[in-house]
Amino acid sequence: MEEIETCPAQRLLKMLSGKWKAEIFRLSVESPLRFNSLLRQIQGSNKQSLATALKELEEEGLLEKTTIKLKPLHIEYNLTEKGKMLIPVFEQLEGLS
Amino acid sequence: MEEIETCPAQRLLKMLSGKWKAEIFRLSVESPLRFNSLLRQIQGSNKQSLATALKELEEEGLLEKTTIKLKPLHIEYNLTEKGKMLIPVFEQLEGLS
């Protein structure tokens, strides 16, 4: 079903809607993310949902996935430039609470 | 099921999540809202969903419902002070798109 976009902020809001995305985003501001640590950090969450959220955040261009080819060869998710542009919005939001 | 709140911005984000809330919020910035007009303005929406969204926005303290006891006796929804505080967040969000 095609959704027409009427409200300009809606797209951005939608980007961060979903049960775990805001939390993932917040943690990504602090440091690079790794799948299994996230799973442990965000209690109540589950693999599938995190995997989906990460994939979507990636598709939206807020996070980028990198394979670190060092010592213990692993995968990292980092905020992109676009993602970083959202930080002030979050800060403002937090200022209101 | 009890949800624990970890991310500070999450509550605010949740306030405006839901298919129609952002749009309703945006329209409320422009002028007071009336149920049936909203229903006509927001194409694709439906009574039930709008009723629920309005009720929730009210509970969250972003909108307030007033019965206008004049000429054609009707009901209006207006942004509260709290609601108005969110305007700059929306503006910032729109600036990014």
Place this chain on the structure above:
DNA sequence: ACAATAAGTCAGATTTTTTTGACTATAGAA
């Protein structure tokens, strides 16, 4: 008096999101 408009509610159906549990593939440690 009669029809229309406003502002809903209610139950049930449909859709979307989120969760569960089982399973996979690769790397490193003991």
Place this chain on the structure above:
DNA sequence: TTCTATAGTCAAAAAAATCTGACTTATTGT
């Protein structure tokens, strides 16, 4: 070589959100 960790995927189930259509009650307009 066996065990553990990482980083997932897949199908199915469960839960949450949204939509539909019928119905309501009060107020206006004709």
